[in-house]
Amino acid sequence: MEVVKIENVTRVYKIGKIETQALRSANLSIANGEFTALIGPSGSGKTTLLQMIGCLDQPTSGRVIINDTDVTKLNRNQRADMRRGHIGFIFQFFALIPTLSAYENIEMPLLLNGCGASERHERIMELLKAVDLVDRANNRPDQLSGGQQQRVAIARALATKPALILADEPTANLDTENGRQVMDIMQKLNKDTGVTFIFATHDPRVISYAERMVTLEDGLIVKDSQVQK
Numbered sequence: 001m002e003v004v005k006i007e008n009v010t011r012v013y014k015i016g017k018i019e020t021q022a023l024r025s026a027n028l029s030i031a032n033g034e035f036t037a038l039i040g041p042s043g044s045g046k047t048t049l050l051q052m053i054g055c056l057d058q059p060t061s062g063r064v065i066i067n068d069t070d071v072t073k074l075n076r077n078q079r080a081d082m083r084r085g086h087i088g089f090i091f092q093f094f095a096l097i098p099t100l101s102a103y104e105n106i107e108m109p110l111l112l113n114g115c116g117a118s119e120r121h122e123r124i125m126e127l128l129k130a131v132d133l134v135d136r137a138n139n140r141p142d143q144l145s146g147g148q149q150q151r152v153a154i155a156r157a158l159a160t161k162p163a164l165i166l167a168d169e170p171t172a173n174l175d176t177e178n179g180r181q182v183m184d185i186m187q188k189l190n191k192d193t194g195v196t197f198i199f200a201t202h203d204p205r206v207i208s209y210a211e212r213m214v215t216l217e218d219g220l221i222v223k224d225s226q227v228q229k
Helices: 046-053 076-088 101-114 117-130 146-158 174-191
Strands: 003-017 017-033 035-039 061-067 086-088 165-168 194-199 212-217 220-226
Touching: 003 046, 003 194, 017 046, 017 220, 035 046, 035 165, 035 174, 046 165, 061 076, 076 086, 086 146, 101 117, 101 194, 117 146, 117 212, 146 165, 146 174, 146 212, 174 194
Parallel strands: 035 194, 035 212, 086 165, 165 194
Antiparallel strands: 003 017, 003 061, 212 220
C-alpha cells in the first residue's frame, strides 16, 4: 500500500523577478513501512520535497497524495488536519516546548486530538518506555541532553499513531554516539510498529541505516535505489 505518492511535482519560489526551481517534475512513491532517506547536497530539494509530503508547503504544479488523499486539493485547515492525524515530524532542532516536561511535550498532540486522560497516560508511558526515557518523564528540555531531547521528539511524533514520520536532518545537532542511538530507536520503531519513516539528510551516519535512498540534485530525483544489507 502506498502511503505517499508524488506526481510531477514542481516547486518554484519567486524572490522579486528571480525564480528558483526547488523541485522539477518529481515523481516518487513510498510504500507502507519503508525506511527511506532523501539524500543530496544543500539546495538539492530534499527539504522542499519533505515539506510537500508533510503538507507544510504546496507545489507550483503536480499532485501530492497522502493515504489516498490528494492534499493539493485541500484548504489550509484541511491540510492542518491531515498533519495532525496522519503525519509526525522530527526536526533538526528538536522543537520541544521549553516550559513543558518530557511527559507534557509528548502529551501535547494527544491533547490537541481530544484524547482522554487515561488513554493519554497509557500512550505516553508506552512511548517513554520505547525511547528509554521513563526516568526522565518529569524533566524539562533544558534538563536533558541533545540525544534525550531528540528521543522525546521521536516519542511526540509517534504519539497519535501516524502513518508517516518525517525527519529533517534528525542527527545534525548530535554527536556520533547520540546520533547512533537516535537512529537505532527510529529503526526499531519502524520494525516494531510498521510506521513509515522518510528522513532528509546528508549525514553518512543516517544514510547507513536507510533501506532505500532517493538522491536529489538541483531539484531533480536523479537516483532511487534499494539498499542491499
